[in-house]
Amino acid sequence: MSKLLEGKTALILGVANKWSLAYAIAQAFRREGADLILTYQGERQEQSVKQLAADLSVTRVVPCDVSQDAEVDRLAEMLRSEGDPIDAIVHSIAFANREDLSRPFVQTSREGYLLAQNVSSYSLVAVSRAIAPLMSKGGSILTLSYLGAVRVLPNYNVMGVAKAALESAVRYLAYDLGPSNIRVNAISAGPVKTASARGIADFNTILNHVAARSPLRRNTDPAEVADAAVFLASDLGRGVTGNVLYVDSGFQIMGL
Numbered sequence: 530m531s532k533l534l535e536g537k538t539a540l541i542l543g544v545a546n547k548w549s550l551a552y553a554i555a556q557a558f559r560r561e562g563a564d565l566i567l568t569y570q571g572e573r574q575e576q577s578v579k580q581l582a583a584d585l586s587v588t589r590v591v592p593c594d595v596s597q598d599a600e601v602d603r604l605a606e607m608l609r610s611e612g613d614p615i616d617a618i619v620h621s622i623a624f625a626n627r628e629d630l631s632r633p634f635v636q637t638s639r640e641g642y643l644l645a646q647n648v649s650s651y652s653l654v655a656v657s658r659a660i661a662p663l664m665s666k667g668g669s670i671l672t673l674s675y676l677g678a679v680r681v682l683p684n685y686n687v688m689g690v691a692k693a694a695l696e697s698a699v700r701y702l703a704y705d706l707g708p709s710n711i712r713v714n715a716i717s718a719g720p721v722k723t724a725s726a727r728g729i730a731d732f733n734t735i736l737n738h739v740a741a742r743s744p745l746r747r748n749t750d751p752a753e754v755a756d757a758a759v760f761l762a763s764d765l766g767r768g769v770t771g772n773v774l775y776v777d778s779g780f781q782i783m784g785l
């Protein structure tokens with residue numbers, strides 16, 4: 530059987546370590562034959578991300594802090610100079626101040642609110658605007674969301690509001706980029722223990738609740754998120770845009 534992403538080039542933003550959802554997606558994309566370009570935020574992560582890239586036989590690893598327009602533009606310029614069209618973007622990035630993920634939401638500062646929106650939501654718009662012109666054959670843009678966008682999860686707070694904006698941005702971007710045959714979707718993943726998730730107070734309570742109450746009675750495996758990402762990036766997903774696909778053991782359907 531031919532591989533689902535053979536001949537495609539994907540830009541993946543948000544690999545920090547081997548627990549990152551972006552790393553699971555990178556592994557699945559490689560398995561399906563995609564060429565990859567990985568980004569990392571800053572010098573602190575450079576060596577570890579380069580090592581993970583080497584494990585996947587990926588040689589293109591570039592810095593990009595998505596809160597800096599100049600860095601997003603530099604990434605686009607570098608990709609343009611290489612001349613390869615980009616077929617898929619995976620935006621797997623979020624950040625909020627730790628104190629905003631533990632105290633009551635009503636205490637969120639203006640600065641903390643804007644920081645979460647900037648890194649976790651606006652960055653999808655910035656990256657899409659910069660890279661879409663390189664998606665000359667059309668393609669797929671994917672971001673990662675969470676149930677906290679549409680329901681209240683204690684302590685998710687400002688990140689839930691950022692994810693709500695992110696999911697709305699997915700719909701507006703899908704409308705704008707549809708005529709270029711670029712599809713824009715989100716995967717709303719069930720909770721997974723990653724570095725980012727550790728910043729959310731009482732995260733284990735959420736994990737235990739999902740494992741006990743979701744229809745599949747277990748937590749989400751990052752490989753399940755990654756396989757859904759393959760579907761959306763591949764031609765199998767060609768009719769799907771503006772969607773939020775839940776890969777969460779079915780937890781989002783539950784009322785109790």
Ligand code: NAP
Nearest residue numbers: 543545549550570594595622623673674675720721723725
């Ligand atoms: P992760 O491994 O910590 O990934 C988050 C990534 O965002 C890291 O690579 C981090 O880089 C990067 N990042 C933060 N600020 C950045 C910036 N200014 N510029 C560039 N990169 C930046 O955690 P994860 O759980 O895999 O998160 C990936 C995505 O999945 C996030 O959008 C998250 O909200 C979403 N998600 C996670 C879960 C879950 O339960 N884990 C569930 C649903 C959705 P540094 O490490 O260098 O800061």
